[in-house]
Amino acid sequence: MSLLSIIVPCYNEEESILLFHEALCKQVDQMPVDYEIVMVNDGSSDDTLKLLKQLSAIDEHCIYVSFSRNFGKEAAMYAGLKACHGDYAVIMDADLQHPPYLLKDMYAAISEEGYDCAGGLRISRTHDSRLRKFVSHNFYQVINSLSDVEMKEGEGDFRMMKRCMINAILSMKEYNRYSKGLFSFVGFKTKWIPFEDEERAAGNSKWSLKSLFSYAMEGILSFSEAPVHMAMVLGITLCLASVISLGFLLFAPSFAIGLVTILLLLSGIQLIFIGIVGKYVTKDYMENKQRPLYIVKESNLPL
Structure with missing residues (x-):
């Protein structure tokens, strides 16, 4: 049986x-x-x-x-x-x-x-x-x-x-x-x-919403490289956009404000994607510990 x-x-x-x-x-x-x-x-x-x-x-x-x-x-x-x-x-x-x-x-x-x-x-x-x-x-x-x-x-x-x-x-x-x-x-x-x-x-x-969200992120990071690819594409796009924007802002009266806005935006996006890459590195770090x-x-x- x-x-x-x-x-x-x-x-x-x-x-x-x-x-x-x-x-x-x-x-x-x-x-x-x-x-x-x-x-x-x-x-x-x-x-x-x-x-x-x-x-x-x-x-x-x-x-x-x-x-x-x-x-x-x-x-x-x-x-x-x-x-x-x-x-x-x-x-x-x-x-x-x-x-x-x-x-x-x-x-x-x-x-x-x-x-x-x-x-x-x-x-x-x-x-x-x-x-x-x-x-x-x-x-x-x-x-x-x-x-x-x-x-x-x-x-x-x-x-x-x-x-x-x-x-x-x-x-x-x-x-x-x-x-x-x-x-x-x-x-x-x-x-x-x-x-x-x-x-x-x-x-x-x-299962709280927080734990469900963490579990969902675990699934995405475990079975997809898309977030890293998205970071690269968006990074290149923003670099090109910032060059164009700077050209316009040179002739605008609010040059300083616009420049600060762009810098803050780019800095925030950089930190987000550094965090994404960090999550992948952390997962690899935990795997290598072999706990x-x-x-x-x-x-x-x-x-």
Whole structure:
């Protein structure tokens, strides 16, 4: 019988983890697979770890890995994939916004229909604010126009993969990770299964607009060189424009004011693009340090 690994990153999920476990088991117990639930505690400050230990004590399918601090969801997903033993693996959030009932369709797609991956495609955002919807929609427009990898609006981390795809993801050990881009980069035949937006089982979202913006910038910088090319083109254009403007300003009564305005504009644009280049250099600097993606404090993984 095939083994399905269910990877669950957990950060302060004490209110929802038991509800998630109950709903998940109802679904996978009906599937023709053996399964393991790999729950990764990403440095939670509440009782998440205590509950994960309780679940692992009463349910032999449950495995927990606990980080020494919060390393982020990207690290938690990587740790779960690295720890799992399944022929297939699925990544799910613990807040039940990734509906467990979709697992049967995902499994059928990759075990019977010839797909390497089956992902959930969220087709509505009824529980998001207008601002959040706007940012999300425009992010996919921007990144698809700037990068060589294609990402669908509504796709996320909720996907089931064959072992060949799991190994491909694990082979990319970069420190600065953007899994949505990595999933697209490795390719493999993927089926998208639409589902309606689900409300959180409990608690509040851990993703603020600031963290979503930072995550979006990570995606753009990880999979596109366009910002650097834009800096070069704009720099050349501004140099030419400043030469022309200076010619006009020599004969204008407000020469001094105009000159100061141009200098301030050019200085501001220079600083913006120096910052962009600096972000790329910083990412390369962090890669060269070769620090671990995460540090495990404790686990019940079999030796």
